[in-house]
Amino acid sequence: MTQLRAVWRLAYLAFYTIWIVAGIMVVSAIKGYNPQYSMKRRRKWARHLLPAIGIDLTIEGTPPEKPCLIMCNHRSYIDPMLILHDVLAYPVSKAEVANWPVLGYGAKVTGILYLKRESVSSRRKTLGAIASTIQQERIPVILYPEGTTFDTDLTGDFKRGGFQLAATEGIDIVPAVLEYGSKDDYWVGDSAFVPHFLKRFSEKRITARLRYGSPISSNDPAILTNETKRWMDQVLASWKTA
Numbered sequence: 346m347t348q349l350r351a352v353w354r355l356a357y358l359a360f361y362t363i364w365i366v367a368g369i370m371v372v373s374a375i376k377g378y379n380p381q382y383s384m385k386r387r388r389k390w391a392r393h394l395l396p397a398i399g400i401d402l403t404i405e406g407t408p409p410e411k412p413c414l415i416m417c418n419h420r421s422y423i424d425p426m427l428i429l430h431d432v433l434a435y436p437v438s439k440a441e442v443a444n445w446p447v448l449g450y451g452a453k454v455t456g457i458l459y460l461k462r463e464s465v466s467s468r469r470k471t472l473g474a475i476a477s478t479i480q481q482e483r484i485p486v487i488l489y490p491e492g493t494t495f496d497t498d499l500t501g502d503f504k505r506g507g508f509q510l511a512a513t514e515g516i517d518i519v520p521a522v523l524e525y526g527s528k529d530d531y532w533v534g535d536s537a538f539v540p541h542f543l544k545r546f547s548e549k550r551i552t553a554r555l556r557y558g559s560p561i562s563s564n565d566p567a568i569l570t571n572e573t574k575r576w577m578d579q580v581l582a583s584w585k586t587a
Contacts, residue, residue, distance in 0.1 A: 347547035354398040354546045355539070361397070365390045366451045373454075380456055380484065384433040387455040391430040399550050406557030408432045409519045412479045413560060414511050416573050417521040418500050418581070419489040421532040427523055427555050434485035435478050437471060458486065472510050479516055490573070496531045498585060499578045503570055512566040519560050522577045524584055526552035556580055 369383050395402055400423070408431040409415065415434060417424065425436040435456045442449050442459070458478065460471045475486045490503040511518050525531065530545055530553075532538075545551065558580075561572050 348543065350399075350549075351543040351545075351547035355542055358394060358398055361394055362390065362448060362451050366454055369454050380482070381433065383455045384484075387429055387451075388431070388433060390451075391426050395426065395430060398546060399548065401550050401552045402427060402430060403552075403554045404431065404557075405555070406521075408557055409485055409560070411485075411517075412483045413485050413517040413519045414475065414479060414507060415485055415487045415519050415521055416490050416507065417487065417523060418577055419491050419494045420496075420523060420525060421494060421530060422538060423553075424489070424523060425487060427553055428487055428521065432485060432487070434487050436487040437475065437489070440467070456484070468506060472506055475507070476510060476514050476516070480514065485519075490570075494531060494533045496528055496533045499581050500574055503574055505566060505570060508566040508569040508573070511569055512564050515562070515564070517560040517562050518569055518573055520558040520573045520576050521555065522558075522580045523553060523555045524581065525554075554584065 365386055369386055372382065373379070408428075410432075415428065415432065417428065425438070428434065429436070435458050436452075437458045437460055438452065440459045442452060442457075458471055458474050460467055475488070478484050478486050488507045490507055491501040492504045493501075495501040508518070510516065530551055532541055558576050561569060561576075563569050563572075
């Protein structure tokens with residue numbers, strides 16, 4: 346029964362994603378591509394799909410509406426879905442996601458910035474795209490400063506590039522922190538998507554918690570880095586002891 350539940354949820358995720366993407370493609374073919382429309386459809390997708398596949402999400406704080414750089418800790422492949430539940434934004438994701446069936450194409454047509462983590466030139470190009478998306482397109486960007494997923498109680502080491510960009514360009518950082526009800530929900534190492542999904546989504550419910558902090562601004566990247574990390578770690582620690 347539990348395995349059947351996971352298979353049904355995976356199939357529903359695929360078919361509902363195809364339905365949303367197909368609608369975006371039809372509208373884009375008739376009226377031209379509109380990023381705001383596409384992101385709103387993606388928000389509808391996330392708000393419907395999270396409870397449909399068994400995720401109970403609790404949101405605390407105020408999701409940002411103005412252009413900013415959202416910095417969040419990283420636990421799982423579903424992390425962006427939690428933020429996109431409320432925020433119209435472009436996530437920054439590893440380039441491999443572009444090759445994921447259904448989800449990769451869906452991400453492309455609804456707005457995403459891809460990054461090849463091992464490539465210096467790709468990192469520089471992505472930072473430029475982040476600045477352009479926030480300052481010119483007026484769209485928030487979601488960045489995971491740890492660079493990969495972590496299963497530690499607190500955050501891992503932060504990459505400095507996004508904080509340097511925010512300090513230089515005068516971009517506000519909105520810190521966000523998320524946590525799941527079980528460490529089994531984390532997706533770390535070389536675990537494949539489908540086996541992990543079928544294992545975890547066989548559970549009746551998966552709980553997730555997401556909190557937004559107040560905007561942080563400074564022309565000093567060290568201050569931005571330290572303040573963001575300090576806030577995230579304080580929230581994570583308080584959740585562990587609650």
